Amino acid sequence: MAFHTANGAFAALAPVALTIEQGRFVSIIGPSGCGKSTIFNIIAGLQEPSGGQVLIDGTAATGTIGRVGYMLQKDLLLPWRTVLDNVVLGMEIQGVPLHAARERALPLLHRYGLSGFEYLYPNALSGGMRQRAALLRTLLFDTDIILLDEPFGALDAQTKLQMQEWLLGLWSDFGKTVVFVTHDIEEAIYLSDEVHVMATRPGRIVETIAVPIARPRARNATLTPEFVAIKQRCLTLLTAGADLGEAA
């Protein structure tokens, strides 16, 4: 997937070139207002770039919706639908008959920690469970690419760690391409093959750092010198960006 943009008038984003290989887990980190969400909106076709284009598998996908799964920080589950019916929403919109969609979703709900919750309404679920349901909804919407915009931002630290493991499990099972936006440097490095660090005013990618740590990664991988070095590098880039931003 290649991705190019040059936003003119407001220069929310400087020209950004982002190429993501199929099946990889890639993170984007950066300060607030650096245009992470704008990039996502452009990829998802929800916002028209003032210049440039989005290519998915080499074909033009600028301004087309329904090509990628997009999950926002809020779970956005519909309160009048059960968890199961929320999860099948994407398939339903794509025209899959409801019973077929439910049949496909049920085993996944069971496998990925939502058994017993299928027929409950979202307001009966904890934050972590709601995010699981929202993520499964994104996954079941059959696209090769999934955009996750700070999916764990609102969760407590403990739940967040659990959810990271859960997400990695899902990712290795499904083999989808994941683009992950987060504020949490450690989360970004731990999950990803590649971390793109962004800076603000104008929003741009300042550096792409590969994470060569072998998978599956143990939790204490975050303590290895290799990991700490990458984290150090990210921190330096982010603080440098912040200083520049203030000076500007």
Place this chain on the structure above:
Amino acid sequence: MTVQETSRVGSALKLPHAEQEKITRRQKPARRLPAQKDWPLWAIFTAQIGIFIGLTALWQLAADTGVIDGFFWSRPSAIYATLVKFFSDGDAWIDISFTFRATIIGFLIGTIFGSLLGLSFWWSRNYAAIVQPYVICFETLPKLALAPLVILVFGLGLASKIAIAAALTLVVSTLTTYAGVKAVDPDQERLFYSLGASRYQVFRKLVVPFCLPWTISVLRINIGLALTGAVVGEFIAAEHGLGRQILYAGQTYDIALVWVAVLVLSTLAVFMYAAVSWLESLLRKGVRQ
């Protein structure tokens, strides 16, 4: 013990102000969380019936002894006699059915079309912006003032009463449903579009179910408004209806009949209110499915 010691220290240090404060604090009565005991249901019920009987008896007594003028105020015994007569040899059921039909049909038309109009504003912001001032104009307009005109246009029959009842309810439903439309989370819409949804799909799967609770919440207000509309229509000109009965009785100084018609009207209102509340709870359950 400790308190005493401190107070002694206070007096030893000759701090009269602090001493004073200590004393008041000690003497202040311990305040407890106010608790109210709930009466059993039968006690509440007895009290309610008792008040009704008491007031009726007082009324009868006052009219009989001449404290209030029995001619203008009538008296419970006369009202009861008129009530029996009203149902045994009057047009009671014709009147009730007339008012009831006008109310229900007006309520349905006003609520359904009002809700649809409110929902339609979601489809185009431009259209909503253009139409909105007219809707607000129509809301602030005292619609009952137009009633004589409505009677002229729709005639003396049921149609004019339905029109007034519908006009009163339509605006409330429109504005409330429109408030629901405006409250739809834009992120939720973005989610639908990111899943490749068409506008129609967003409308049917997101906007309509989201606005339903708004629409439902005005049902009870609307049934009251529809009844008002129907009765006012009957006041102005009608051949049947409880409103006409009230007006006619008032003009012929048959005060007992006024009370009877009002009583029957309130009973009708209570029944319709209960029915709509039941419908509301039913719909709310449906919305959850």
